[in-house]
Amino acid sequence: MARARAGGLALSPRTVFECRTVAALARAAVRDTAPAPLAELDGGGAGSLPLPPMARLHAERGPGLDRLAQWLVLELPAGVDLPGLTATLRAVLDRHDVLRSRLTDDGLLVPPPGTPDPAALVKRVGCPGDWGGEDWGALLRAEAAEAVRHLDARAGRMLRLVWFDAPGGPGRLLVAVHHLAVDGMSWRVLLPDLAAAWSRVRAGRTPELPPVGTSLRRWLRALADEAARPGRVAEVPLWRELLTPPVAPVGSRPLDPLRDLTATTDTVRVELPAGLTEAVLTSVPAAYRSGADDVLLTALVLALARQRRGVTDGATVVRLEGHGRHEELVPGADLSRTAGWFTTVTPVRFDVSGIDIDAAVAGGAAAGDALRRVKEQRRALPEGASATPCCGTSTARPRRCCARTRRTRSASTSWAASPSHLPGRRTARTPPPAPDGPRRPKAPNWSPPPRRTCRPPARSN
Known part of the structure; x- marks a missing residue:
């Protein structure tokens, strides 16, 4: 973009x-139809900024922000040395403000470029280079756990790199970033920037990276203004009504934060036939003018309705996660090169009462009726509902904005199902099980190695 x-x-x-x-x-x-670029605040991306909506949700109603991180492993190009690696990292730190930030009682504080010292963020570890062996898996698990423990948002340690230096060949680089500074789409910015900065360093030139369009600081201020707009505040009764009715828990009991931990989850993978996958992705959405996500949501809602038969009234509240980069809310915003935690979640109440659940699960005409209803109920939400913290994300807005929406959130019940928070995400309070990552950048190396499976480190709480 x-x-x-x-x-x-x-x-x-x-x-x-x-x-x-x-x-x-x-x-x-x-x-030539794009609006004029959004004017930056004084100081640009440096200065104080409120917590992103999802961060405030985790801080106020979730497990907190300690050790909340994403990490991946990259293959390094030949010839990487510590001075070149730190010069590359310096360029990326100076370009992406949130990587320099630290957590405060009021949000985040971003110092000007030039801090922190990139050399202090890199740990060098000798490694034989046998990437397919069990020793490598054990070393990776140990270093990933240590890297995540090293992260400390209040101390400004948002980033940790572990360079696995293999003799006689390219090494690998573990990159761990606090979730306050990165989300899934941010990696698509950071990885190409690492590759581009290294290319210039290797050529003996000063690393220069393309500018960021709209800073995270400017975006969050604009989002707070949008959340305080009277039209958004008027939506509060809708969300209060959506969240007020009780919802039965998924499973036999509500989740217990002391027992139900990341380390105790299992990942279930199911392979579908090619024909069924094609139908879910193409022909069914085309026939019902929906998206593949609507089809999958319908399957989830029907499965929960069948499981809960006789326990609930057929309604299910699902927490939907979105990328959060809804530039249309703020004319002139350009987030295509902005790193940070933009993710949003929206509660949606799906009611399939009156539909023959068994017939729908069996693939009869009732399945089409269920898909239409799910699609319509999802589309009935206010425009921009997945983007603004006032309207359905149940994520806390800056404290100076609209106290009544904060009371609405605190009084609401927990949401029933969250398909975007299933086990196996790289976002975790302990490192994930596999050193895979996002799509490869268009530069040689600085990309995730072939996927392999290793068990996550044991965890106690």
Whole structure:
């Protein structure tokens, strides 16, 4: 998107998500129609900023922010040395403000470029380079756990790199980042920037990275203004009504934060036939003018309705996660190169009462009725509901905004199902089980190695 905008094309994250093919993107892209860039605050990305909505949710109603991190492993190019690695990291730290931030009682505080010292963030570990052996898996688990323990948001330690230096060949680099500074889409910015900065360092040039369009600080201030807008505040009764009715827990009992831990979860993988997968992704959404996510949501709602038969009234509240980069809420915003935690969640109440659940699960005509209802109930939410913390994300807004919405959130019950928070995500309070990562950048190396499976470290609480 950044390259498209540099070429004069108006594209947004929403356009990319809605247009699933290159041809559709080409039709949607228009020239010279983008609004004027959003003016930055004094100081740019440096200064104080409120917590992102999801961070405040975790801080106020979740497990807190300690050791909440994402990590992955990269293959390094040949010839990497410590001075080159620290120079590369310096360029990335200076470009992406949130990597320099620290947690305060009021939110985040970002110092100017130049801090912290990148050399203090890199740990060098000797490694034989037998990447397929059990010794490598054990070493990775141990170093990943130590890297996550090293992160301390209040001390400003948002980033930790472990360089596995293998003699006679390229090494690997574990990159652990506090979740306050990164989300899934941020990796698509950071990995190419690491590769680009290293290319210039290797060539003996000063590493220069493309500018960031809209800083995280500017975006969160604008989002707070949007949340305080009277039209958004008027939506509070809708969300109070949605969250008020009781919802039965998923399973035989409510989750227990002392017993139900990341370390006690299991990951279940099911492979579907190619024909069924194709139908879910193409023909069914086309027939019902829906998305593949609507099809999967319908399956979840039907499964829960069948499990809870006789226990509830057929309604299920599902917590839907979104990328959060809804630039249309703030004209002129450009988040295509902004790193940070933008993720949002929205509660949606799905009611399939009156539908023959057994017939729907069996694939009869009732399945189509259920899909239509799920799609319509999801579309009935206010526009932008998945983007603003006032309208359904149940994530806390900055403390100076609208105290009544904060009371609504604190009085609401827990949501029933959260398909985006199933076991196996790389976001965890302990390191994830596999050193995989996002898609590879378009530069040689600085990319995730082939996937392998290893058990996560044991954890006690």
